[in-house]
Amino acid sequence: MRHEININNHLEIFETNKVAKQAAGAVLMQEKNAVVLATVAREEKMVEEDFLPLTVQYIEKAYAAGRIPGGYVKRETKPGDNETLSARIIDRSLRPLFPKGYAYPTQIVVMVLSADPEVDLQVMSLNAASIALYLSDIPIKAPVCGVRIGRMNNEFVLNPSNSELKNSTLDLYVAGVKDELLMIEMRALANKQNGQHCMNELNEDDVLKALEFAGNAILRGSNEYERVFAAYRKNSKLEFKIETDGGKIVDFIKNSYISKLKIAINQMAKSERASEISQIAKEIENEASAIENEWKIEDIEKALYLCKRELVRSQILNENKRADGRGLKDVRKIDIETNILPNAHGSCLFTRGQTQALVIATLGSDNDAQMSDLLTEKNPICEKFMVNYNFPGFSVGEATPIKAPGRRELGHGNLAKRALHPSIDTDYIHTIRLVSEILESNGSSSMATVCGGALALRAAGVKSEKLVAGVAMGLVFEDEKYAILTDIMGLEDHDGDMDFKVAGSYEGITALQMDIKLGGIEQQVLKEALYQAKEAREHILQLMEEANQNIVVNEAILPKIEIFNVDPNKIPDIIGQGGKTIKEIIEKFEVNIDLDRDKGEVKIAGINHDFISQSKEYILNLVHSKGSNKKRDRKEVPKFDIGEEFIGKVQKVVEFGVFVELRDGVDGLLHNSKFKEKLEIGNEVKVKVAEIKNGKVSLNLA
The missing domain is CATH 3.30.1370.10 (K Homology domain, type 1)
Known part of the structure; x- marks a missing residue:
């Protein structure tokens, strides 16, 4: 069945019940000449574990742009970074919709079948996936709608085309359902103004205006999707896991082990805390009550988790106290060291509490730029600024093997890149690669990467326009009470209701990322969070400015x-x-x-x-010397006679021979084929001129 919807500056055409009919939900969506297929499939049996087993894949087919894949294998293989990041955005936008207790292994697949250079495939793919999910037998309350907001001539633009976005000073991607915002990604886009580099940060009020603009469009889109597709939804007969309150075990813990649990919660490191809680679970397992009631260790651990979550949130909401003793607005202690790696171009060890990032800057030439293919671009794009983020297991005390970067690593690196990129002049002559090695993690390692990255750039002599700092914010919401947390640690991220990362300079925000677990956030709460983040950012920037004053750039190796x-x-x-x-x-x-x-x-x-x-x-x-029909300027290149002999020193050893000093600062090439013995720099050798061509002198042994 064909559905045409003209909404949010786009004509969207959906085909339902036409393809992939064995999937739980499927839709074929077209916008201009772009076509994507979104499908939802799920297993019939629930997993035993207590989590949402959701996988999202976004796949770009080369034929969508009339291309054959490059390389030796002429077919699509592992997803590229852009595909992985697009899949991650879809996942973050749709995951909050699944009902509590849903535990069926589920896969959402979006395939780009036809690409249009002017169509935003990320927004289109999210909306297609949302409709496919809404049409399935998985009961979600309403369809998600995604929009992108640009800014041109100080006016917000809804869903700009790809070419329009290149002239924008803002790239804001927002997903939500009805009047609830669920996922936000924002970055400032630098440009030239009157020949000068301009970062184009947004102040907090402008960010709020942009989000309000996006929210109105999302409300329109979500309502329209619901109106068109509600009648075609499949009936749901799914059963869900019943969430228990832990019953007797929770009561036992509160009566007998609450003090020990508080001590465990206040352990600073994740590894120490997990070890303490595991030890408490074993102690409870050996209690008479546990043996008498035949409590299983996994049920004890679940009950401990419920008590832990309640304790953490209660302390915050009722006592304005956090697990590590900080106030709600306090930033953990920060230590900064720069250029600690003697032979790296620039380095910074940034430590905030128990989160530590070693960020290294390397400068290269145009040949070192990252080349990548995009379906919406005719030619490969060349990226001269790269941020690679690595998260080894030892950073959280885990003995896991080092593997290729996953979605989380790519996502965190991309966030740091978006935060820092506006500070670098678009005409900067070097290719720049930042690598963030997370050495210790207890919350917000991506923001530590931003702070360390900004100083690593300065340590490498890069004249970034302004320093950029980042901070992670959290939200705990219970009934009518709420608390906004500055510089959240891992425990607060896990047990809180919002993960909100803000990066920028003193003047404004360059990048923002938000994921909401509770389903929507009021504008006033968002405003408080943004301004509380500004206070923290300014505090961190002050410490970074002090460190910047003490940087000694190693010019000799740059x-x-x-x-x-x-x-x-x-x-x-x-x-x-x-x-x-x-x-x-x-x-x-x-x-x-x-x-x-x-x-x-x-x-x-x-x-x-x-x-x-x-x-x-x-x-x-x-x-x-190659001037047409002109004689060589004899003053530029000394004259040599064929057969003229010299005793010269070897100046350079190369793969194909050695260069031997002749006279007047000119070296001649003695090719490998002309000698057998090993020659090294400084060796004297007797040679004679064999050939002079294009100003280059070729030699033989004399």
Whole structure:
């Protein structure tokens, strides 16, 4: 059945009961020339464990953009980072909808079958997945609606096209159901204004206005989806796990073990706390009451969890006290050390309480940029700023193997990237890679990555416009009472109702991420959280500014870049036949060279200033000597006679031979095929000129 909906600046066409009819729910959605298939499938048997077994996959098919996958394997294999991040957004938006006690293994799959360069596939895919879920026999109260908000000429724009978003100063992605916001992702988009780099942070009031604008669109969209599809929902006959209050076990714990549990809760580290609670469970298991009533260890552990959660939340709401003794607005103690790694370009060890991030900055050339394919872009995009986040098991006291980064690692790295990117000039000449190694974690390691990353950039000599700091906020809500927590630790994240991360400068917010577990948040509470986060951010920024004043940049190991232009027609002369010439230059002078054929731009990067200057002079001599029908300037390149002999020192050893010093600062190449003995730098060797071509001297042994 075909359904056409004109809503939120888009005409959306849905086909139901047409494809994938054996799935629990399926919908084919089209917007302009983009088509996605969203399906929901579930198992008939519930899992025994107490969690929601939901998996979300977002898959981009190469044929959707008329392409064949690159590489040796000509088919789609593991998902790319963009696919993983898109799947994560869908998961975070839909997960809060599932009813309590739902424990059926469930898979939501979104496949992009046709891509349109102007269509936002993330928003479209979320809405398609939401409708497929709503049509299934899984009882959710209403469909989720996702929208993206841009800002152009100081006006908010609803669901801008991909080309419009490139001219926006804001990228705000919000998902919700009815009047409840469930998931928020925001980033400021830097641009040039009057030739100057501008970060375009948003102040707290503007963020609230943007969220209100998004909320109105979500309400319209969710209501319209419900109106169109409510009649086509499948009847639900599912049974759910009955949540118990722990009964006698909870009463026993409260009467006999509440003091021990309080001590365990107040253990600072997650590993210590888990160990203490596990020990309490074993003690209770050996009690007479447990033996008499045949209490199972898993039931005891569940009851302890219920008591723990109640204790943590009660302390916060009724005593304004947190497990580690802090007040609601207090930030944990912060320690900052910079450039602790002697041979890294820049490094920062950022420690906040029991969360510790070692962030390392590495500067590279254009060749080091990350290339990636997007279905909505004709050509691969080139990313010159990268943030990689690693979370080894030892950071939380677990003996787990180091694996490839998962969704969480990619998501946290992406959040830090979005927070820091606006502070870096869009014309910055180096490619930058930040790597965050989480050495210890007890809450908000992604925000520690932001703080450490901002200082690692400064430690590497990167002139970022402003320092950026991040802080994680929490919310505990019970009946009419609520409490907003600053700088939450892992325990408060787990037992709280909201995870709210805010990053920015003194002037405003550059990135924001929010997930709400309780289903919606009032505007006034959100406003309080934003301004409380601002206070914490300013406190952290003050400490970071002090650390910034003490940074000693190690200029000796930082790469340098020389940029100049030549006639674009001379670029092939620099490359040489089969890349031979440019390879020889790179080997001889220990540099990296990037060439722009269209503009004739030459970028030379390296550590040694002298080698960069020499390679530049070498290239300029090379292109000048290639002037059409012009004789070489004899003053630029000394004259050598064929057969002329020299006793010279080896100046450079390369893969294909050695360079031998002749005279007047000119070296000649003695190829590997011309000698057998091993030659090293400084060895004297007798050579003779064999050939002179394009200003390069080839030698034989004399």
